Amino acid sequence: MSSTDALADAATAPRRSSRSSVVQSTGKSEADAAPTAKKRKAAAAAAGDDSDKPAKGKKKAKADAVEAEGEAEAGEPAEExxxxxxxxxxxxxxxxxxxKNEKDEDVDVSSLTADKGLVLFLVPKADTPGCTTQACGFRDIYPDFTGLEYNVYCLSADTPAAQSKWQTKKELPYPLLSDRKRVLITALGAGEGGKTKRSHFIFEKGGKLIDKKIPVKAGDSPKIALEFIKAQASTE
Incomplete structure (x- = not known):
């Protein structure tokens, strides 16, 4: 065979793919490689499922915590x-x-009538125009109440700090009581919708309620309370 013929045969001979060479060198066929790839994919998927589990666990724990918090909040009114x-x-x-009084001291309200009668007037909010009118009205005739053996107290849902500031600003001569949860305010019938109705209540010595005005006008409250006490004193 001539050199020309040899070159022609080499050019027309089928080329062996590099892929076949790789298969031969590894000793694995393409069919054998496919299951291995599937196994690896399945293993990876399984690993992914496992990695999701803690996340789901955290979500469930968070949901449980929220639910528990909701139950705790729902249980709070029971304490109230x-x-x-x-x-x-x-x-x-x-x-x-x-x-609490305006000095942030504890006061048992049942003790307020141990020695004298009590005028307890209620204001919606300290240091507001109407409430200041009512409070200053009691301030201006305060000696008339004490002269008839009656103490005067202001009651509101304000903080002791706010009450103290108001007391100093307006020179109020009587104590102020803070009923933050409106427990006594509500029991007296002056708490509604988270608000306090302007009113006053008169208790005789010993603690019995003998008069109440609810609602009452800010300017009228002190005068009406004093007139009632004077009328009571005249009949005794």
Whole structure:
């Protein structure tokens, strides 16, 4: 065979693919490689499923925590129920209930009528125009109440700090009681929709409720309360 013929045969001879060479060198066929790839894919998927589990666990734990918190919040009113008082009406006595005064000191309201009568006037919010009118009205005739053996107290849902500031600003001569949860305010019938109705209540010595005005005008409250006490004194 001539050199020309040899070159022609080499050019027309089928070329062996490099892929076949790789298969031969590894000793594995393409068919053998396919199951291995599937196994690896399945293993990876399984690993992915496992990695998802902690995340799901965290989500469930978070959901459980939220639910528990909701149950705790739902249970809070039960605690408030224990602090609630029954309605206080004419003829009823002041209950034993501890409130803070403007000095942030504890005061048992049942002790306020141990030695004298009590005028308890309620204001919606300290240091507002109407409430200041009512408070200053009691301030201006305060000696008339004490002369008739009656103490005067202001009651509101304000903080002791706010009450103290108001007391100093307006030179109020009587104590102020803070009923933050409106426990006593509600029992007196002056708490509605998270608000306090302007009013006043008169308790005789010993604690029995003998008069109430609810609602009452800010300017009228002090005068009406004093007139009632004077009328009571004249009949005794």
């Amino acid at each position: 129920e224990e602090g609630k008082l029954g309605p206080i009406d004419i003829g009823d006595s002041l209950p034993s209930l501890t409130l």
